[in-house]
Amino acid sequence: MTLHESKSNLNRYNGISLDAFVQDSVAIGKRSNSSKAQMLFSYEVKKFDSVWLLTNLDEEVEEIHVGRGNTRGLGRGKVRRVRKVTLEIPGKDDVGYCLTPCVPTFLKKQYFVPQEIRGDTDIYMSWFTWGDPPRGGLRPSFKVLKEGTIVRMKEVGDLEQLWPAGLNFVVKIKDLGELSERVRP
Numbered sequence: 001m002t003l004h005e006s007k008s009n010l011n012r013y014n015g016i017s018l019d020a021f022v023q024d025s026v027a028i029g030k031r032s033n034s035s036k037a038q039m040l041f042s043y044e045v046k047k048f049d050s051v052w053l054l055t056n057l058d059e060e061v062e063e064i065h066v067g068r069g070n071t072r073g074l075g076r077g078k079v080r081r082v083r084k085v086t087l088e089i090p091g092k093d094d095v096g097y098c099l100t101p102c103v104p105t106f107l108k109k110q111y112f113v114p115q116e117i118r119g120d121t122d123i124y125m126s127w128f129t130w131g132d133p134p135r136g137g138l139r140p141s142f143k144v145l146k147e148g149t150i151v152r153m154k155e156v157g158d159l160e161q162l163w164p165a166g167l168n169f170v171v172k173i174k175d176l177g178e179l180s181e182r183v184r185p
Contacts, residue, residue, distance in 0.1 A: 019047045085183055089159055090172040096151045097179060100169040101144035103162065111168055112156045119149025124167070150176075 066077045090096035093115075101124055104112050125141045144167070145151065151170065159168040173179045 021047065087171040087182070089156070090151075090153050090170060091156055092153060094153050094156075094172045095174070096153055096170040097173045097176070098145055098147055098149040098151065098168075098170045100147055100166050102149060102151065102168050102170055103142065103144045106142065106162065106167075110155075110157055111159055111162065112151070112170075113154040114151045115154035116152040117145065117149060119151075120146045122146045 060081065061079050063076050064079055066075060098119070101122060102112075103124070104110065104114055121143050122145075123141055124144045150173075159170060162168045171179070
């Protein structure tokens with residue numbers, strides 16, 4: 001996404017289009033450790049040379065896995081820290097930008113109350129395994145606000161509680177132009 005200068009107080013953005021390729025995968029049965037019948041997936045993967053990322057880790061990371069799972073995906077990528085940026089968690093009446101899927105309520109606990117939402121929704125689904133012999137199953141599936149959603153907060157609770165699950169990493173913003181300037185390398 002590229003930011004265009006504007007003579008007014010509005011920032012204007014152009015969308016981008018990346019080349020992509022399709023990667024096929026097959027579901028593996030957790031009991032048989034072999035492929036499951038009629039469980040072929042196809043994923044669209046966007047090609048890129050470099051990306052920037054935000055993390056809340058304090059320690060230095062030299063490499064990250066890119067893609068799905070430990071044995072699938074696009075391999076490993078080198079990490080180069082450009083700079084450290086402090087981003088605030090939104091409070092009451094602030095505007096927040098969802099960097100990960102966001103969920104206002106989960107298992108009857110309220111994490112935030114939105115006053116206004118600008119964005120789209122998605123379904124959060126994943127698989128878990130544990131134990132020896134391995135056992136597993138689907139985690140609960142539920143509706144989330146997609147990454148990139150903008151939320152004006154009416155009330156804010158403990159957003160950090162769901163960070164280990166990759167949920168509710170939402171940062172306070174004035175506008176998208178200001179966020180882009182702060183994190184731009």
